Amino acid sequence: MAFRAILTAFLIMCFGLIAAPAHAMISLDVSNLAYEECSADYAKGIVAPGNLGKATCYLVTGTLTNNSDKPILNADIFGRIYDKNNNPVMQNRGRLGGVDYVPPGESNFEIRVSVASNQPPPLKLKNFKASGFVGKVRRQGRMD
Numbered sequence: 001m002a003f004r005a006i007l008t009a010f011l012i013m014c015f016g017l018i019a020a021p022a023h024a025m026i027s028l029d030v031s032n033l034a035y036e037e038c039s040a041d042y043a044k045g046i047v048a049p050g051n052l053g054k055a056t057c058y059l060v061t062g063t064l065t066n067n068s069d070k071p072i073l074n075a076d077i078f079g080r081i082y083d084k085n086n087n088p089v090m091q092n093r094g095r096l097g098g099v100d101y102v103p104p105g106e107s108n109f110e111i112r113v114s115v116a117s118n119q120p121p122p123l124k125l126k127n128f129k130a131s132g133f134v135g136k137v138r139r140q141g142r143m144d
Helices: 002-017
Strands: 025-037 055-066 072-082 095-102 105-116 124-133
Touching: 025 072, 055 072, 055 095, 055 124, 072 105, 095 105, 095 124
Parallel strands: none
Antiparallel strands: 025 055, 025 124, 055 105, 072 095, 072 124
8 A cells, every 4th residue: 555655756856847837827918008990991991890881990909017026928918998989899809819929128019900980089998918838828729
């Protein structure tokens, strides 16, 4: 019985040493938010989310601050966008886009969003936040 307990403890220790490293989620600061209408070339053929109605293309820009000393991979950017009348531009959607690589320090980002043409500007950008991982994250349904 003692041999079995020692063998089990030894195997647990060995597998613990070769286990994959833990990649904790890191929060990023989001600042300097702004938006502008897309150029005509960039917005050509764009439609509103959820239907085939006309839409206006906007580029949301800002700054991500990575306070860790390691680069962040696969950062997701979340936020809420409202029109002039405080109606949500993207119903039931908090994730607006992503950034593949965020080095330590400050980095600029740009996200393209489609807004139904019947939703009047100016847009209100609220509750923006971002997070990512120190290591590569395998997303479901994708193979690299």
